[in-house]
Amino acid sequence: QVQLVESGGGSVQAGGSLRLSCAASETIFGIMGWYRQAPGKQRELVATITRSGTTNYADSVKGRFTVYRDNAKNTVDLQMNSLKPEDTAVYYCHTQLLYKYDYWGRGTQVTVSS
16 A cells, blocks of 8 residues: 655745645656645646656646656655645545555645735
């Protein structure tokens, strides 16, 4: 069972930045990424990155967020700049193994105040 542990969440004012980190308990060959869920809303994709570095971003975060992956350390980070109040959510780390097994972290809260 793969364990994913997020860190780096917190509170920041609009326009500020945060960097989230996710550490996996073992080597990950599949895709990794970040999702978020705001109160009363469905969980949505934020950004994903393959082991080779191919990225995908939600339209709402393009140009503001950047996802990074360190395969040697089994980590995936999300640099969030120009944060907006609508970015407030619980952010979850995710990975998919063997194209069929999904693993989720417990989530880290990000709160952006105006």
